[in-house]
Amino acid sequence: MISPLRSLLTDDSRYQKGYRPFLDRSTEIQRMQDFIDNQLPDIMSSTINGKSNLNVIGVGSGSGELDLKMFSTLHLRNPKMRVDTEVVEPSPQQLSEYADLVSQTPDLDYINVNWNEMTAEEFEAHWKQKKMTKKADFIHMLQVGSL
Numbered sequence: 001m002i003s004p005l006r007s008l009l010t011d012d013s014r015y016q017k018g019y020r021p022f023l024d025r026s027t028e029i030q031r032m033q034d035f036i037d038n039q040l041p042d043i044m045s046s047t048i049n050g051k052s053n054l055n056v057i058g059v060g061s062g063s064g065e066l067d068l069k070m071f072s073t074l075h076l077r078n079p080k081m082r083v084d085t086e087v088v089e090p091s092p093q094q095l096s097e098y099a100d101l102v103s104q105t106p107d108l109d110y111i112n113v114n115w116n117e118m119t120a121e122e123f124e125a126h127w128k129q130k131k132m133t134k135k136a137d138f139i140h141m142l143q144v145g146s147l
Contacts, residue, residue, distance in 0.1 A: 032066050041077050047138065048137075053082045056086070081110070083112070086136075088118060089116070
């Protein structure tokens with residue numbers, strides 16, 4: 001028997017139907033924004049100070065609002081730093097919304113995005129198969145379910 005949660009990965013419209021009401025009723029986004037504004041810069045200061053490039057893996061990045069907020073907040077601390085990010089998101093709709101947001105937001109020339117429409121587990125297998133040696137400076141998992 002297939003787990004009801006597992007079907008969310010294969011039925012994006014069902015996922016979107018459940019995810020939107022969750023966002024409407026949750027304070028999670030506001031708490032994450034507060035964290036990004038008030039704590040993340042100090043936590044990341046030793047990682048970003050003097051760096052010319054920050055390698056990020058965003059697992060479950062959704063439509064990208066929080067990722068871009070993180071990058072812009074960190075970029076204010078280190079304006080010369082470039083960001084290379086691997087966006088890992090299984091929802092095609094969320095990934096498309098993220099790509100649209102990036103294309104419509106000015107002054108993001110310091111960010112390079114690699115899009116990965118897959119689960120975290122698939123991404124890990126993909127990196128192992130390709131024998132990737134790139135090191136991540138920062139990995140975040142905002143909306144990750146273990147299915």
